[in-house]
Amino acid sequence: MSIDMSQFHQVFFEECFEGLESMESGLLNLDTGAIDSEVINTIFRGAHSIKGGSGTFGFTDVADFTHIMETLLDEMRDGRRQVTQPAIDVLLGSVDCLRTMLTSIQAEESVDSAAVEKYKTALEIELTGSASEPSTTTPTAATQPAHDNAETVVVVADEDMVEEKGWKIGFCPYLDLLKTGNDPVRMFRELAELGEYSVSVNTNDIPPFSKLDPEECNLSWALEVIGDIPESEIREIFNWVEGDCELDIQSFTKKTAKPASEAKITEPEAPPPVQEIEQPKPAPIAAKAVDSPSAPKPQAAQADNDPSKASAKSAASNSIRVDTTKIDTLINMVGEVVITQSMLSLIGENFTMDKLAQLKRGLAQLERHIRDMQQSVMNIRMVPISFVFSRFPRLVHDISTKLGKKIELKLVGESTEVDKAVVELISDPLVHLIRNSLDHGIEMPAERIAAGKPETGTIELNAYHRGGHIVIEIIDNGRGLNKAKLIAKAVEKGLLDENAVLGDKQAFELIFMPGFSTAESITDISGRGVGMDVVRRNIQSLGGNIEIISELGKGTTISIHLPLTLAIIDGQSVAVGDEIYIVPLVSIKESINITESMLNKIAGKGETYRLRNLYIPIIRMHEIFNVQPTDKANTGEGVIVVVERQGVLCGLFVDELLGPQQVVVKSLETNYRRVQGVSGATILGDGSVALILDIPGLVRYSNR
Amino acid sequence: MSEELKTKGDNQNRHNKEQVNGVQYLSFTLANEEYGVDILRVQEIRSWEPVSRIPNVPHYEKGVVNLRGSIVPIIDLREKLGIKFTEYTPLTVVVVLQTSDEKKTRTMGVVVDSVSDVITLDKTKIQDAPDFGAKISNEFINGLVSLNDRMVILLDVDKLLKLEETEEQDAGDN
Amino acid sequence: MASILAVDDSASMRKMVTFTLKGAGYEVEEAVDGVDALAKAQAKRFDCIVTDVNMPNKDGITLIRELRSLPDYKYIPMLMLTTESSAEKKQAGKAAGATGWIVKPFDPDQLLKTLNKVLG
Numbered sequence A: 001m002s003i004d005m006s007q008f009h010q011v012f013f014e015e016c017f018e019g020l021e022s023m024e025s026g027l028l029n030l031d032t033g034a035i036d037s038e039v040i041n042t043i044f045r046g047a048h049s050i051k052g053g054s055g056t057f058g059f060t061d062v063a064d065f066t067h068i069m070e071t072l073l074d075e076m077r078d079g080r081r082q083v084t085q086p087a088i089d090v091l092l093g094s095v096d097c098l099r100t101m102l103t104s105i106q107a108e109e110s111v112d113s114a115a116v117e118k119y120k121t122a123l124e125i126e127l128t129g130s131a132s133e134p135s136t137t138t139p140t141a142a143t144q145p146a147h148d149n150a151e152t153v154v155v156v157a158d159e160d161m162v163e164e165k166g167w168k169i170g171f172c173p174y175l176d177l178l179k180t181g182n183d184p185v186r187m188f189r190e191l192a193e194l195g196e197y198s199v200s201v202n203t204n205d206i207p208p209f210s211k212l213d214p215e216e217c218n219l220s221w222a223l224e225v226i227g228d229i230p231e232s233e234i235r236e237i238f239n240w241v242e243g244d245c246e247l248d249i250q251s252f253t254k255k256t257a258k259p260a261s262e263a264k265i266t267e268p269e270a271p272p273p274v275q276e277i278e279q280p281k282p283a284p285i286a287a288k289a290v291d292s293p294s295a296p297k298p299q300a301a302q303a304d305n306d307p308s309k310a311s312a313k314s315a316a317s318n319s320i321r322v323d324t325t326k327i328d329t330l331i332n333m334v335g336e337v338v339i340t341q342s343m344l345s346l347i348g349e350n351f352t353m354d355k356l357a358q359l360k361r362g363l364a365q366l367e368r369h370i371r372d373m374q375q376s377v378m379n380i381r382m383v384p385i386s387f388v389f390s391r392f393p394r395l396v397h398d399i400s401t402k403l404g405k406k407i408e409l410k411l412v413g414e415s416t417e418v419d420k421a422v423v424e425l426i427s428d429p430l431v432h433l434i435r436n437s438l439d440h441g442i443e444m445p446a447e448r449i450a451a452g453k454p455e456t457g458t459i460e461l462n463a464y465h466r467g468g469h470i471v472i473e474i475i476d477n478g479r480g481l482n483k484a485k486l487i488a489k490a491v492e493k494g495l496l497d498e499n500a501v502l503g504d505k506q507a508f509e510l511i512f513m514p515g516f517s518t519a520e521s522i523t524d525i526s527g528r529g530v531g532m533d534v535v536r537r538n539i540q541s542l543g544g545n546i547e548i549i550s551e552l553g554k555g556t557t558i559s560i561h562l563p564l565t566l567a568i569i570d571g572q573s574v575a576v577g578d579e580i581y582i583v584p585l586v587s588i589k590e591s592i593n594i595t596e597s598m599l600n601k602i603a604g605k606g607e608t609y610r611l612r613n614l615y616i617p618i619i620r621m622h623e624i625f626n627v628q629p630t631d632k633a634n635t636g637e638g639v640i641v642v643v644e645r646q647g648v649l650c651g652l653f654v655d656e657l658l659g660p661q662q663v664v665v666k667s668l669e670t671n672y673r674r675v676q677g678v679s680g681a682t683i684l685g686d687g688s689v690a691l692i693l694d695i696p697g698l699v700r701y702s703n704r
Numbered sequence B: 001m002s003e004e005l006k007t008k009g010d011n012q013n014r015h016n017k018e019q020v021n022g023v024q025y026l027s028f029t030l031a032n033e034e035y036g037v038d039i040l041r042v043q044e045i046r047s048w049e050p051v052s053r054i055p056n057v058p059h060y061e062k063g064v065v066n067l068r069g070s071i072v073p074i075i076d077l078r079e080k081l082g083i084k085f086t087e088y089t090p091l092t093v094v095v096v097l098q099t100s101d102e103k104k105t106r107t108m109g110v111v112v113d114s115v116s117d118v119i120t121l122d123k124t125k126i127q128d129a130p131d132f133g134a135k136i137s138n139e140f141i142n143g144l145v146s147l148n149d150r151m152v153i154l155l156d157v158d159k160l161l162k163l164e165e166t167e168e169q170d171a172g173d174n
Numbered sequence C: 001m002a003s004i005l006a007v008d009d010s011a012s013m014r015k016m017v018t019f020t021l022k023g024a025g026y027e028v029e030e031a032v033d034g035v036d037a038l039a040k041a042q043a044k045r046f047d048c049i050v051t052d053v054n055m056p057n058k059d060g061i062t063l064i065r066e067l068r069s070l071p072d073y074k075y076i077p078m079l080m081l082t083t084e085s086s087a088e089k090k091q092a093g094k095a096a097g098a099t100g101w102i103v104k105p106f107d108p109d110q111l112l113k114t115l116n117k118v119l120g
Helices: A005-032 A037-056 A060-077 A085-106 A113-130 A139-160 A184-194 A231-241 A285-291 A307-315 A324-349 A353-380 A392-403 A420-441 A445-450 A483-492 A504-512 A532-541 A695-703 B002-012 C011-023 C034-043 C060-068 C087-096 C108-119
Strands: A165-173 A196-202 A220-226 A245-253 A382-384 A407-412 A417-419 A457-466 A469-476 A545-551 A555-563 A568-576 A579-584 A588-595 A599-602 A606-611 A614-620 A637-645 A648-654 A656-664 A678-683 A689-693 B022-030 B033-038 B042-047 B061-067 B070-076 B093-100 B105-112 B114-122 B141-147 B150-155 C003-007 C027-031 C048-052 C078-082 C100-103
Touching (some): A005 A085, A005 C011, A037 C011, A060 A085, A060 A113, A165 A184, A165 A231, A184 A196, A184 A220, A184 A231, A184 C108, A231 A245, A231 C100, A353 A382, A392 A420, A417 A420, A420 A457, A420 A469, A420 A532, A420 A555, A483 A504, A504 A532, A532 A545, A568 A637, A568 A648, A568 A689, A579 A656, A588 A606, A614 A695, A637 A656, A637 A695, A648 A695, A656 A678, A689 B061, B022 B093, B022 B150, B033 B114, B061 B105, B093 B114, B114 B141, C003 C011, C003 C034, C011 C048, C027 C034, C034 C048, C034 C060, C060 C078, C078 C087, C100 C108
Parallel strands (some): A407 A457, A579 A689, B070 B105, C003 C048, C048 C078, C078 C100
Antiparallel strands (some): A165 A220, A196 A220, A457 A469, A469 A555, A545 A555, A568 A579, A568 A656, A588 A637, A599 A606, A678 A689, B022 B033, B022 B114, B042 B093, B061 B070, B093 B105
């Protein structure tokens, strides 16, 4: 039976990457020194599963590598080994190494064997270096050679024998044999497949009927098999019942002068030749350690690649794992829809006006079901934000060590769900923000103590749902943003006029300006070529926004609001001439009915509207989109939709508001191209297409 | 010359290797002229329906429609080829075509006056488009062929429907 | 045809086992851990249990022990899938009532061969 194993590879890889993440987070949780056996167990299980799977699916390098990790973890789990920080570091490094290996294998690239060897050596040194009972560390290594010897004896003996050979087997099961589900009859049948076989049963031990317990095995057998059969095959058949029976296996030869006893295996203590055929090769641990007694090089403990990148890659895979309860819910709903539909067609078959109420009820029901169904379908795309959060403990661990800062990371609301596409796209901006907090936000321990703060700074990552949005907050209790410094910097960079007077909020907004960076020197931690302007733009392109609240000396809170899904948005449809456009609700601050006379012109062109105490620029949608004005526009009546772009308000002058609605976002670029000021399209109830406005793009476009 | 023609024919016919010299085209009319497109690129033929206009794009890009859930652009072929625009009538037809460039395959609709026929041509009979100099661009034209004394202008769908990237596209983004 | 309950927390292994067994004509159900398996085994009587050892929530050995104590599963063959070739693990499994074991890594043929041994 040949099965194409590659069909399982995708699942296997996903599982491995998940396993690695849980190993990683487990290892990071071990930092404290107080050992939680459940945590070690989880880490162990991760390595164990990867080893099992990789062996089965033919990735022997991975299996070999994880085997060493597993051995190390097994000892930790059993309490035979101390959990030390160096050991954790080596394991963390190995997790990265394994991730790189798997990524390469998945991409069908060659594996960087030098790196693999490096970690293997480091692991082996860790294993042999401080193992309390080195002999127990490699049980497989110890048993394997013995097993091989046994085989050799048999082979040699076989060669000496010319004529008919066979085995005599005395099999006397203990009473409980049947209770393990083993069945002597099946075993005999297997034996029969090996060669010519005969059996005699001994019924002497059967108790009188009155005392007979049918669940007990009271029989014993004497068996004989003729054939040139290796002992291992005979033993294999009885492998599972060893210990549950008296077993005497003796070889014999007929028509030969050689005494049978010579061929008898003389190693009764040898472990049973088990049936693993491709047992993962036990690494020659002891030998390796002698070969390379030097301590692992310092960089051995460091990730060879950015671990966050690897996990980002794995997260970007196109498949998604869905909780089966979500599928079940959906299936139930489909069932409901089908029922409602058949009810409706029944009404329709013989429709009379008196059934109108019934029809309406049915339609209402259908609508409700379909809405629910839409919700559940969207739900399938939802994954917990922990997919992103889980990489931060490692990031914080590594960076704070590097910076010599003491930082505690708190994760709150990890199970908050958000669309998979959002998760993938929010990952990089979040990494950037966290790096910033680590680098610029939290002070050095001495500085903190001097400021009367606890030595250890905290960064809290908090996710929760609010309205149709997910809010992600990054809260640090570091030094906070220095308004004066920000302004000075902006002036120095020529981004701001010297005499400008800014409120707190506006000053904080400065860091989102292109070309602005407050760090005195660009470090390799936060100065990675992307600025906060890119972070903001990425978030806005997802239909979200980002805000900063900060207090000097107390800390900074950055909050990101994102739509739960990119596939459906809440929109406000507006009429411009005969055309309908959708304005994403998230950008709308308010809407005001006006007449044209309420607008003020600047230099005869630019128009503004006085919104309370602020003059806001007006974008006439008719003009910017070249729409034929309707009569209404001529009367000068219309609506100003006040939208916000990067903290700046702006008014869109449209003819009228048509009402809020949820719209399914469709890409214009699939068959067409990007259009200025438009982020996508949607299909309205009547089947026609309406464009969804891209507010930042529109404002940029109108400024040109 | 004949060598060059042959290559062209092969190119055009890459979806249709079974037929040695025969290639099938869908012919349609634009202002009494007859045009043809490779039938294998034709996805469907629809009657004209109002489109949703796209702002600030070339005038021949009429807008987009909902084609079974996909947003598909509609190009007016008269305008694209510089022929005088006429009002759409109930007979106006949209031919939905598949086009591809280096990056991807797109579905687009082109507005034509009416669809005439499916014609089978001998690809060796396809003549290169003559050079009209600056008067008419012949870049969309694959060749000319004569069919019952009528001239059919064979269009290169990919070149015809290649969208011009407007310059200001990304200017504000970076 | 015999029905088999395949228990493994690893989706890829589970898929492989299921695919192989179904291909050989067995009826297969899957469980993701010991708790899930116990619930499924109580809801329906299977002819054979194939379980991983190391699993969250409830490990394979505990599962076997608990199943073995149920009247329905007194004599049902139960196989453990284990990477641990150590004698202790096998002994622990046997003590819990496991019929036998299959050592990972294994290929589909080995799996079927072993199953034939108990379901033949």
